[in-house]
Amino acid sequence: MDELNIVMPPGQAPGRSFSLKLRSGETGDSIMMFEEAIPVGTKSTFHLHRHSDEVAYFLSGEITFKIGDEVTVGGPGTCAFMPRGVPHAWKSSGAKTGRVQFLYTPAKAGGLIEEQQRTGRGFASMNEHEFDRAVAAPRLGTARTVAALSPRRRRCRIKSGRRTALGRRLMDITYRPAKAEDLEEAERVAQQSGNALRVRHGGQPSPAPPSVAFPKFCRARDPSGLWVAEDGDAIVGFGFS
Amino acid sequence: MAEKFWCLSQLFVKPEMQAKGIGQALLSKTLMQAELNGAANRALITFAYNIASTGLYIKNGLYPREPLYRMAAPAQAVAQIPADAGCDITPIAPRPESGEWPAGEWIGRIDQELLGFRRDLHHQFLLGGGAARAVRIEHAGRAAGYAYISARGHVGPLAIAPGIDAKAVVTTALRCALEGGARQVSLLVPGRADVVMQTVLALGFRIEVPLVLMASRPFGNWGNYLPRDPGFL
Numbered sequence: 510m511d512e513l514n515i516v517m518p519p520g521q522a523p524g525r526s527f528s529l530k531l532r533s534g535e536t537g538d539s540i541m542m543f544e545e546a547i548p549v550g551t552k553s554t555f556h557l558h559r560h561s562d563e564v565a566y567f568l569s570g571e572i573t574f575k576i577g578d579e580v581t582v583g584g585p586g587t588c589a590f591m592p593r594g595v596p597h598a599w600k601s602s603g604a605k606t607g608r609v610q611f612l613y614t615p616a617k618a619g620g621l622i623e624e625q626q627r628t629g630r631g632f633a634s635m636n637e638h639e640f641d642r643a644v645a646a647p648r649l650g651t652a653r654t655v656a657a658l659s660p661r662r663r664r665c666r667i668k669s670g671r672r673t674a675l676g677r678r679l680m681d682i683t684y685r686p687a688k689a690e691d692l693e694e695a696e697r698v699a700q701q702s703g704n705a706l707r708v709r710h711g712g713q714p715s716p717a718p719p720s721v722a723f724p725k726f727c728r729a730r731d732p733s734g735l736w737v738a739e740d741g742d743a744i745v746g747f748g749f750s
Numbered sequence: 751m752a753e754k755f756w757c758l759s760q761l762f763v764k765p766e767m768q769a770k771g772i773g774q775a776l777l778s779k780t781l782m783q784a785e786l787n788g789a790a791n792r793a794l795i796t797f798a799y800n801i802a803s804t805g806l807y808i809k810n811g812l813y814p815r816e817p818l819y820r821m822a823a824p825a826q827a828v829a830q831i832p833a834d835a836g837c838d839i840t841p842i843a844p845r846p847e848s849g850e851w852p853a854g855e856w857i858g859r860i861d862q863e864l865l866g867f868r869r870d871l872h873h874q875f876l877l878g879g880g881a882a883r884a885v886r887i888e889h890a891g892r893a894a895g896y897a898y899i900s901a902r903g904h905v906g907p908l909a910i911a912p913g914i915d916a917k918a919v920v921t922t923a924l925r926c927a928l929e930g931g932a933r934q935v936s937l938l939v940p941g942r943a944d945v946v947m948q949t950v951l952a953l954g955f956r957i958e959v960p961l962v963l964m965a966s967r968p969f970g971n972w973g974n975y976l977p978r979d980p981g982f983l
Binding site for chain 2: 552555573575580582598600602682684695698699701702703705706707710712719722723724726727730731733734735736738740745746747748749750
């Protein structure tokens with residue numbers, strides 16, 4: 510079976526390229542599979558496929574996936590399953606171009622990629638409506654999350670920090686979505702960090718950490734905005750939105 | 751909070767771990783939520799003297815839009831406000847998990863006018879125990895604004911409907927804060943809220959902390975809206 514590489518026209522989606530592995534016509538419309546190179550920062554719309562299940566297998570780089578309400582960061586070896594009807598989106602969130610193998614079954618949802626091959630049109634030249642129509646993906650409100658990711662790979666190790674002139678070791682910081690049991694420890698970090706700042710500017714230290722009530726409320730509704738940074742088992746920073 | 755308006759509630763890094771790129775990495779992760787939800791604007795409130803975080807936010811496309819001051823006074827300073835401060839108050843009924851929420855109509859209208867969007871989930875949080883007290887402020891029989899008051903005497907968010915006497919609304923809210931028995935009364939006053947600023951200074955309030963509202967795009971009628979705190983617009 511011949512391999513067909515499609516490279517996006519310059520200026521549309523620089524560096525983004527597809528390599529078709531299995532076309533629908535070659536599998537009796539059962540499976541469509543392609544490999545995609547996803548430059549840093551590239552993202553999809555939040556969409557769903559009504560008639561096809563989708564599998565993404567991460568070969569390299571770091572991809573952040575939102576499947577239903579769940580957000581997961583994956584590195585090489587992670588496998589994500591996106592059942593038909595469940596809205597999802599992804600973004601290449603690592604420091605270098607990611608490579609992901611995508612598979613649709615039945616092959617119907619892969620029609621867009623095959624259509625691009627046929628017409629030479631890129632994602633960026635399609636408007637959102639055309640994109641959605643092409644992948645038969647009307648927007649939905651909510652859907653039950655059925656995301657299955659390799660437990661071993663749920664965490665993504667990211668190198669952070671720089672080697673200093675004194676040869677200090679590179680820190681190995683882990684970034685992951687906040688769990689309910691992280692909130693109190695995170696707010697103690699807020700107290701410690703906020704107090705250092707307040708005292709430095711002539712203010713009074715706060716005697717208690719901030720309340721976990723609002724982060725807890727936000728997490729229950731959309732956990733994708735709450736992240737923690739860990740050094741070993743200790744939370745060293747967090748961002749909640 | 752997942753709405754068309756995205757707001758960063760908190761971002762902190764341990765002091766000894768700062769300036770190593772952790773804040774940027776965490777901000778990028780949280781901003782993914784805004785991107786995935788198609789947020790039309792992004793905003794946050796930070797300490798004005800935190801120049802490191804201010805720079806980080808500017809680098810990520812959120813710019814300083816409005817100075818804010820946390821102002822406080824001992825309870826006795828507020829006690830001089832006459833009992834009839836010019837407006838009437840009625841409690842706001844909590845928003846039910848499902849079904850009709852009658853107060854949502856006028857509250858949503860005020861938020862739409864002042865902020866440019868509704869924020870039903872924020873009200874649901876505040877009315878569901880996030881604030882000790884929630885009051886509708888009325889002037890001549892019509893909704894003049896709303897105020898939430900914490901058990902520790904902090905007022906906010908406080909909304910003043912356009913065209914209403916801001917002094918009457920803020921003094922009414924401060925009286926409510928006093929009734930809770932707190933030893934201190936405080937609020938967050940935007941720089942543009944000149945009438946509110948003069949009113950509370952005259953009562954003996956002093957600036958405690960300078961803050962700044964940062965956002966991707968300008969928004970909000972800050973002469974009429976007082977956010978609650980840096981973590982909650």
